[in-house]
Amino acid sequence: EVQLLESGGGLAQPGGSLRLSCAASGFIFNNYAMTWVRQAPGKGLEWVSSISTTGGGTYYADSVKGRFTISRDNSKDTLYLQMNSLRAEDTALYYCAKDYRYYASWGQGALVTVSS
Amino acid sequence: EIVLTQSPGTLSLSPGERATLSCRASQSVTSYYLAWYQQKPGQAPRLLIYGAASRATGIPDRFSGSASGTDFTLTISRLEPEDFAVYYCQQYGSSPWTFGQGTKVEIK
Numbered sequence: 620e621v622q623l624l625e626s627g628g629g630l631a632q633p634g635g636s637l638r639l640s641c642a643a644s645g646f647i648f649n650n651y652a653m654t655w656v657r658q659a660p661g662k663g664l665e666w667v668s669s670i671s672t673t674g675g676g677t678y679y680a681d682s683v684k685g686r687f688t689i690s691r692d693n694s695k696d697t698l699y700l701q702m703n704s705l706r707a708e709d710t711a712l713y714y715c716a717k718d719y720r721y722y723a724s725w726g727q728g729a730l731v732t733v734s735s
Numbered sequence: 736e737i738v739l740t741q742s743p744g745t746l747s748l749s750p751g752e753r754a755t756l757s758c759r760a761s762q763s764v765t766s767y768y769l770a771w772y773q774q775k776p777g778q779a780p781r782l783l784i785y786g787a788a789s790r791a792t793g794i795p796d797r798f799s800g801s802a803s804g805t806d807f808t809l810t811i812s813r814l815e816p817e818d819f820a821v822y823y824c825q826q827y828g829s830s831p832w833t834f835g836q837g838t839k840v841e842i843k
Contacts, residue, residue, distance in 0.1 A: 664772075664780065664823055664834040680831050714779055720827040721770040723791055725779035 621645040621724040623715045628729030631705050639729050641698040641715030649673075649693040652719035655700050657711035658728075665711075668700065669719050683709075705733045737761055737826050739835035747843040754811040756838045758824035765828030767802045771809045774837075775820045783822075784809065814840070 627639040641653070655667040668689040669678045677689050688701040698715055710733045716722035738761040748754055758769070767787035772780035782791040784800035787807055797812040811818055819842050824835040 663836045664825070666825075666832045666834070678830065720768065720832070721782060721785045721825065722772075722780070723782045725781075727779055 623726035625729035741835035768828035
């Protein structure tokens with residue numbers, strides 16, 4: 620059974636940083652691209668970033684480009700999202716999802732709140 | 736980027752009725768690369784349909800998807816109590832991938 624477990628969410632000040640992790644199990648992690656999708660409170664879904672199987676290809680939404688960095692450690696079956704220069708509008712539940720195009724498996728999400 | 740517009744915003748129906756949800760793309764979606772998700776309160780989204788019309792693993796056959804040009808439709812043939820939720824469409828044919836704003840199917 621595929622399991623994705625996010626961690627690292629919390630409260631950050633505007634301009635601050637947080638690092639999310641997503642521990643994967645139940646599938647061969649290094650065979651799949653991975654993705655972060657976020658959902659602001661009471662709002663819809665927004666694709667944030669994706670990474671190729673090796674980490675050699677990374678892709679970002681314009682809203683986070685230059686501030687967020689996606690990475691992965693295939694030896695630890697873990698996906699990361701380094702979030703810098705956080706803004707109030709980054710407040711959201713951040714989901715880790717398996718694959719690059721459409722997402723059959725999702726974690727339960729990590730809540731990030733950006734507020735002073 | 737491709738903008739997906741879902742309609743209606745809210746659909747009020749009774750169990751056993753047919754639900755028809757629309758997703759219109761602002762431009763053509765490559766190879767009908769469109770997915771549908773269901774989301775219930777406090778839960779992660781669940782993949783229902785990919786490739787506009789292919790059901791994901793374990794999805795009941797009362798859920799079906801179709802496409803015509805830039806118009807995509809999710810049909811629930813007979814609503815079960817567990818089908819009342821919010822539904823999102825997503826295109827993955829042109830970067831950046833984008834989602835519609837959602838349609839809420841509520842009990843009438």
